[in-house]
Amino acid sequence: MLRHSPAILTASLIVTLSTPAVAVFKAPPTVKVEPGQAEPFCNSGAPPEWRKAQVIEGVAVQESRSCNPDNPNDIAAFVKGTNNISMETLMDTSNVAADALTLTNDIDKDGDPDHYVIRLEIMELNGHSPDFPGVVPTFDIAPGIQPSFWVFTPKSRDMSTRSFASAEANPLLRMPSPPIRVEQGDVVWLVVENSHYFPHSIHLHGVDHPFMDHSGEGNDGVGQTSEMDIMPGQSKTYVIRPRHPGTMYYHCHVQPHTHIPMGLAGIFVVEENRPNNWPQVFNVGAGQVRHPSVAVLEKYKQEYDLHYQSVDKELHSIPQSANDVRLVAKKMNQEYDITDSTDDYFLLNGRAFPYTLRESMIVVNPSEKTKIRVLNGHTEHLALHIHGHKATETDYDGVPMNPAAQVTRDVYSMAPAQRLDLALDTTNDGLHSYGSGLWMFHDHTEKAFTTNGMGEGGSISLVAFKDYVEENGTPKSHGMDLKPYFTKEFWERKLPVWQEHMGDGSLGAPAGTMDTKPGINSGNELPPPQAQPAAGTPLAGTAPSPSQGSGGGLFSGLLLGIAAYFLFQNREKVLALIGQIPLLNKPKQ
Amino acid sequence: MNKLNGSLLGAALFLTAGPGLTAEKSETLVEHNMLMNHGGGHLMDMEGGMVMGQNKDTLPPGCGRISGDEAITVRAGHKYAKDYPGTMFGFDKHEWRVKPCTRLTVTFINEDHVRHQWMMHGLPKFIYDKGMFHLEMTGPAKITGTLILPAEDKTYLVHCDIAQHMEKGMKAQLIVGKGSAPFPSIPGITDLAIADDYGPKVADSVKITPAAAPAPGATAVNAPSPPASGNNTFLLGLILGAFGMPLAIRYYRRRFEGMAGSQVFEQVLNDLRSTVDKIIGYLTTLIGRVGKK
Secondary structure: OHHHHHHHHHHHHHHHHOOOOOOOOOOOOEEOOOOOOOOOOOOOOOOHHHHOOEEEOOEEEOOOOOOOOOOHHHHHHHHHOOOOOOHHHHHHOOOEOOOOEEEEOOOOOOOOOOEEEEEEEEEEEOEOOOOOOOOEOEOOOEOOEOOOEEEEEEOEOOOOEOOOOOOEEOOOOOOOOOOEEEEOOOEEEEEEEOOOOOOEOOEEEOOOOOOEOOOOOEOOOOOOOOOOOEOOOOEEEEEEOOOOOEEEEEEOOOOHHHHOOOOOEEEEEEEOOOOOOOOOOEOOOOEEOOOOOHHHHHHOOEEEEEEEEEEOOOHHHHHHOOOOHHHHHHHHHHHOOHHHOOOOEEEEOOEOOOOHHHHOOEEEOOOOEEEEEEEEEOOOOEEEEEOOEOEEEEEEOOEEOOHHHOEEEOEEEEOOOOEEEEEEEOOEOOOOEOOOOEEEEEEOOHHHHOEOOEOOOOOOEEEEEHHHEOOOOOEOOOOOOOHHHHOHHHHOOOOOOOOOOOOOOOOOEEOOOOOOOOOOOOOOOOOOOOOOOOOHHHHHHHOOOOOOOHHHHHHHHHHHHHHHHHHHHOHHHHHHHHHHOHHHOOOOO | OHHHHHHHHHHHHHHHHOOOOOOOOOOOOEEOOOOEEOOOOOEEOOOOOEEEOOOOOOOOOOOOOOOEEEEEEEEEEHHHHOOOOOOOOEEOOOEEEEOOOEEEEEEEEEOOOOEEEEEEOOOOOOOOHHHOEEEEEEOOEEEEEEEEOOOOOEEEEEEOOOOOOOOOOOEEEEEEOOOOOOOOOOOOOOOOOOOOOOOOOOOOOOOOOHHHOOOHHHHHHOOOOOOOOHHHHHHHHHHHHHHHHHHHHHHHHHHHOOOOHHHHHHHHHHHHHHHHHHHHHHHHHHHHHHHHO
């Protein structure tokens, strides 16, 4: 009887399929998914005159053809010091504190100050609020994406947000921690005022600094070896006089496996000593250095800082998951396991594509040289590639390479924490450059050009020749419409990526498989912090389900053990029984 | 040049020695009393001391005259967070009450080595720029400012606007007259609008002495010891079942040899009762011990 069953089953299947075809299955038609509200390409609200080349307080500020240019008053304050500019200029800065940067004492009488007092604060972006279900102060890395960050910031004044009505962070409060520039041989007091609710420190990676300062206090920023961490509400002054110039690195060394990815890390440049040399101490938001140092201008027309970072969204949701500082500490220090983590967002100068185009394009003219300083702040390897160009590696980790050994190539390999200086030559010779255009540059590690796995996102930006860029920094692109990238729905995976590609909807959404009006319910507010995947969630998921009590485990184990015993005792009978089951015995042909 | 640099480094020593983590009482407060007036009630100095919305004589509408002069002193810093677990920064007081049309002089003392603010919102914008009265400086320091409060009953938000300082404790309210609706999340005064989730309560571990431990089965049945993972006890059960069964069979076979069916039943029942008794006894001692802790 049993032997016959497969045959019967097959027969009945054939009968079912061969019944006369009333209608051939037709796949659902294509429906159009309405894209949500797209932001304009440029909504920085920056006054157009901020982009112009100008002189403020005697400081030459280069042109910036960027949607979101630096405030030139900030540049003046960061070059001359807040103590050497007029009160009017100081008031026109983006709320730079009066004591943010004090420059005095031309010790060697070469026309520039040699004593720098640089004050940093530590700020949390996209942090928790116990009062409303959103984050504050906000800093979006892409439309609708607000992971929390901790950053060093130039000391500021007044409100943390742009106004009482706005939750958006003051322009000085942003990712990444600002590149800091000082002159070789100057006496630098780096004052860290810990305005954050956790202990922090600064370790000057690669920057010449004594292990102990003259007062016998540790100066290395390492809690385990040199000095106690800086507690919330306290400050510490690191004293250095760097002898060697180059592109270096600074970062917090408290719980560095979380504090560095959280954002407490930045580029530290020691500029070569020159007469009358006033380096731009802070380059807020990295990108173009609008007042390059004397030594850089000897060889290059302009200079850019590129800081690459990666973000694990689980880590960066922890500060949003609770208000009690002890709960945040527990989740950060004891529950989060970086060895189980994966990176979700990839940032260039604090933003992901398409926001990178608003402020981190490298704008060039033909036949000129641009100095690019790159920091790999990723947790993993970086493989930087510039389309249409082969730039030359001049320095690694702040040390110049022998000119004969300098390599010109198109993929630059960098381990985490490494710095690379590149000379980008736009001479159209078929080797260094293929001529004018909008040339993409990106980390060639595939996941780095996605945002939470959605492409094209991540740390993509452009080397843009000036004839391809509008006055306000909009690139004159010749490809697809970039609007979908400026909607939240695209990054929420609600828009078919190729919907508009073929015009006839060939690659659109099959009806019934996607919400066709996703924009209706996506408000401006983020879901309440509680609703977001809390830090504990992934950890709890991997652990055995809590409902499985230990007593239950013992009991079922005991039962199974007894069963196993009897099975073993009666194995011969059982085997014989199994032998009788017809399906397991192949019928002899 | 080097000599001069040396002296600068020496000066650095002096500076770093000052704001260290040490001496709380020996610290001297910097007094910000040489502020430059930038008009519109905005005063500032080069050390970062700021008063915004200073108003000593412009009467708000509805105030025929100043009803009275009041002065308060507010202290701020990490040490005032200690009474409110889970916060990090704080004010020494979180609520003040004044009469309408009071001329209020606020002396703000910041005892930390970072910036703090005593920032008030919601004032009439035609008298107070952005509707704000605001004191700010880096501690340890002291600053004073004066304002005249409007005529209507209203509760004003007072906070430090530095990122996360309000959220982590620096939130207060100033009640004029009968006041209006209170603000949430003020330490010691109002609840958080969004409460924190502290998760299930975790009991402290209890040391189990070998003598007190009965059959291993009983320990595992005692559910409150959470760290024991299900997997381990399952394995324990499996081993006990597989290898304990032959022993048990042998034991009971020897014991019940020659007994009648009813006698066997009675014996098994007895054994079961004593096991249950033992488990209950163990649980009571365990609970007693946890209670003592």
